Amino acid sequence: MTTTAAAARAEAVSPRLPAAWTLGLHRGALELRQFFRQREQVVFTFAFPVVFLFLFASIFKDDVSGAGVTASQLYVPAMMAAGIMSTSFQSLGISIAIERDEKVLRRLRGTPMPPAAYFLGKIWLVLVTGALETAVLLLVGTTLYDVDLPSSAARWFDFAWIFVLGLTACALLGIAISSVPKSGRSATSVVVLPFLVLQFISGVYISVATIPDWMLTVGALFPLKWMCQGLRGVFLPESARVLEQAGSWEFGRVALVLGAWCVGGLALCLLTFRWKNRRDG
Amino acid sequence: MDIRKPARSSQNERFRPSLDGMTAHANDLAVDVRGLRKRYGDVTAVDGIDLGIRAGEVFGLLGPNGAGKSTTVEILQGHRDRDGGEVRVLGADPATGTRAWRSRVGIVWQDESAPAELTVRETVRHFARYYPRPRDPEQVISLVGLEAKADSRTKTLSGGQRRRLDVALGVIGGPDLLLLDEPTTGFDPAARRRFWDLIRTLADEGTTILLTTHYLEEAEALADRLAVVADGRVVAEGEPAALRERYGTGATVAWSEPDGTARSTRTDTPTRVVAELTHRFDGEIPGLTVTRPTLEDVYLSLTGQGDPR
Numbered sequence A: 001m002t003t004t005a006a007a008a009r010a011e012a013v014s015p016r017l018p019a020a021w022t023l024g025l026h027r028g029a030l031e032l033r034q035f036f037r038q039r040e041q042v043v044f045t046f047a048f049p050v051v052f053l054f055l056f057a058s059i060f061k062d063d064v065s066g067a068g069v070t071a072s073q074l075y076v077p078a079m080m081a082a083g084i085m086s087t088s089f090q091s092l093g094i095s096i097a098i099e100r101d102e103k104v105l106r107r108l109r110g111t112p113m114p115p116a117a118y119f120l121g122k123i124w125l126v127l128v129t130g131a132l133e134t135a136v137l138l139l140v141g142t143t144l145y146d147v148d149l150p151s152s153a154a155r156w157f158d159f160a161w162i163f164v165l166g167l168t169a170c171a172l173l174g175i176a177i178s179s180v181p182k183s184g185r186s187a188t189s190v191v192v193l194p195f196l197v198l199q200f201i202s203g204v205y206i207s208v209a210t211i212p213d214w215m216l217t218v219g220a221l222f223p224l225k226w227m228c229q230g231l232r233g234v235f236l237p238e239s240a241r242v243l244e245q246a247g248s249w250e251f252g253r254v255a256l257v258l259g260a261w262c263v264g265g266l267a268l269c270l271l272t273f274r275w276k277n278r279r280d281g
Numbered sequence B: 001m002d003i004r005k006p007a008r009s010s011q012n013e014r015f016r017p018s019l020d021g022m023t024a025h026a027n028d029l030a031v032d033v034r035g036l037r038k039r040y041g042d043v044t045a046v047d048g049i050d051l052g053i054r055a056g057e058v059f060g061l062l063g064p065n066g067a068g069k070s071t072t073v074e075i076l077q078g079h080r081d082r083d084g085g086e087v088r089v090l091g092a093d094p095a096t097g098t099r100a101w102r103s104r105v106g107i108v109w110q111d112e113s114a115p116a117e118l119t120v121r122e123t124v125r126h127f128a129r130y131y132p133r134p135r136d137p138e139q140v141i142s143l144v145g146l147e148a149k150a151d152s153r154t155k156t157l158s159g160g161q162r163r164r165l166d167v168a169l170g171v172i173g174g175p176d177l178l179l180l181d182e183p184t185t186g187f188d189p190a191a192r193r194r195f196w197d198l199i200r201t202l203a204d205e206g207t208t209i210l211l212t213t214h215y216l217e218e219a220e221a222l223a224d225r226l227a228v229v230a231d232g233r234v235v236a237e238g239e240p241a242a243l244r245e246r247y248g249t250g251a252t253v254a255w256s257e258p259d260g261t262a263r264s265t266r267t268d269t270p271t272r273v274v275a276e277l278t279h280r281f282d283g284e285i286p287g288l289t290v291t292r293p294t295l296e297d298v299y300l301s302l303t304g305q306g307d308p309r
Helices: A002-012 A020-037 A039-059 A071-101 A104-109 A115-144 A153-177 A184-201 A213-219 A223-235 A238-243 A251-272 B004-019 B069-077 B120-128 B137-143 B159-171 B189-204 B216-222 B240-247 B270-281 B295-302
Strands: B029-040 B043-054 B058-062 B084-089 B105-108 B177-181 B208-213 B225-230 B233-238 B251-256 B262-267 B289-291
Touching: A020 A039, A020 A115, A020 B120, A039 A071, A039 A115, A071 A104, A071 A115, A071 A153, A071 A184, A071 A223, A104 A115, A115 A153, A153 A184, A153 A223, A153 A251, A184 A213, A184 A223, A213 A223, A223 A251, B029 B069, B029 B208, B043 B058, B043 B069, B043 B208, B043 B225, B043 B233, B058 B069, B058 B216, B069 B084, B069 B177, B069 B208, B105 B159, B120 B137, B120 B159, B137 B159, B137 B189, B159 B177, B159 B189, B189 B208, B189 B216, B208 B216, B216 B295, B225 B240, B225 B295, B233 B240, B233 B295, B240 B295, B251 B270, B262 B270
Parallel strands: B058 B208, B058 B225, B105 B177, B177 B208
Antiparallel strands: B029 B043, B029 B084, B225 B233, B251 B262, B251 B289
């Protein structure tokens, strides 16, 4: 029986290696299945930005003088940007560090799976969870806090590219930072601290008008500040531009910085990515 | 076991062609290692190991913990770089192994983790996709005896079942060479027997197998040939029976004195000792046993762990 099975296997299938793109799709499906089976993780991933939006937007809700918006409205695009970063940067940074620690990566490396398929799978996971997170926040923002959906096709287009570029840049940074923690156990602290700091200095929790200039300058080096700014441009009325540091939404600059982080993040990943733990040499 | 082995080698001939083509290696060695060296800082883990594993054979790498077995196997897998020596695995250097090469080498690591949230069937089916000529996932699941658990999530499996899933993932690609690092550590005796049967089945199908172990009975039960490694060197190599014969000289004669004291002596001439005792006791010798050294005695003395009798 084994003889015929082995012979059949040798002849029946062509010996071509499966393509990275196809395997990436399969890995994406697998990643999603694994993600949604961890109910706790699903609940916390999606609830975190929603809870924060609810808290901040309910505590601070006064009109912002001269800007024609309420503080609550300001928090909606800010939390959407933070949500995109949490589903990409935070979740990848932690989960890949754990996968590396638990030797999941080494096992994959021992198969003929092309590395690109692994990263494609992660990108699919992040795209789907990021889109869901954004949709949930948008739903809360439009129903509870008077935020309007983008009014024109051009604004929808801006929304789309800010989402894709921001998500990609943050996902790549997440993959890069996953190599920093020495073990899976320390991953959460290593990833969450810089994320929290960035949220404070990028205008997520506190309005950019209140943050000291030098902090904003540091924040401006990273994608989150630009994602917040771009999304404010998409969802807030033109009158709110006066609150920006530059007095305008700077869409061109947003695209430039996010695009640069996509390229730089990719280079960083290629240079630093490790399939095994540092102590595994 | 002795009945199985001749049958296996006759089957191997039929499967040799699978190693042809891209690997036609002059000496037909599946694994060819010469002068392998690896240091970790000041510690020399592998200190000049030579190994030659023929296509179709089951080769055991035996040695105490820390002898350099795992390091050697990890270098063969292409997961660790080496400091010196020549290594050919299926005709290629593992350090620069291509996808095509990886598709022909199956790996079962010492510590493993299959995705916890996936079922056995999902995991095996998914890994099958990575390979150009995978085995039938259902057949592999039944080969490792996990049919009843096929729809259970990995996290619900017992240690032994998880290990069998590891083996399933190691063989799903239909490898020409299977590298197993301490595959049965932590198994209960019954699970170990079942695992041995699985390895024999794979060997009967013509897979070349290298397994490391520190269980001597495992090496003796499975390996066509074995190498004993200690302190990063091969201290003995050959068929288990030949090793016993070459290194296991002498015998131990044991008996009881009339007052009940147990006595024993190690000797190269057990017959003479027994004759002398027969004379002394003038007939039956109480509690007489004559034992030849076991492979374990040989192993312990080779690895410097034996009691100095």
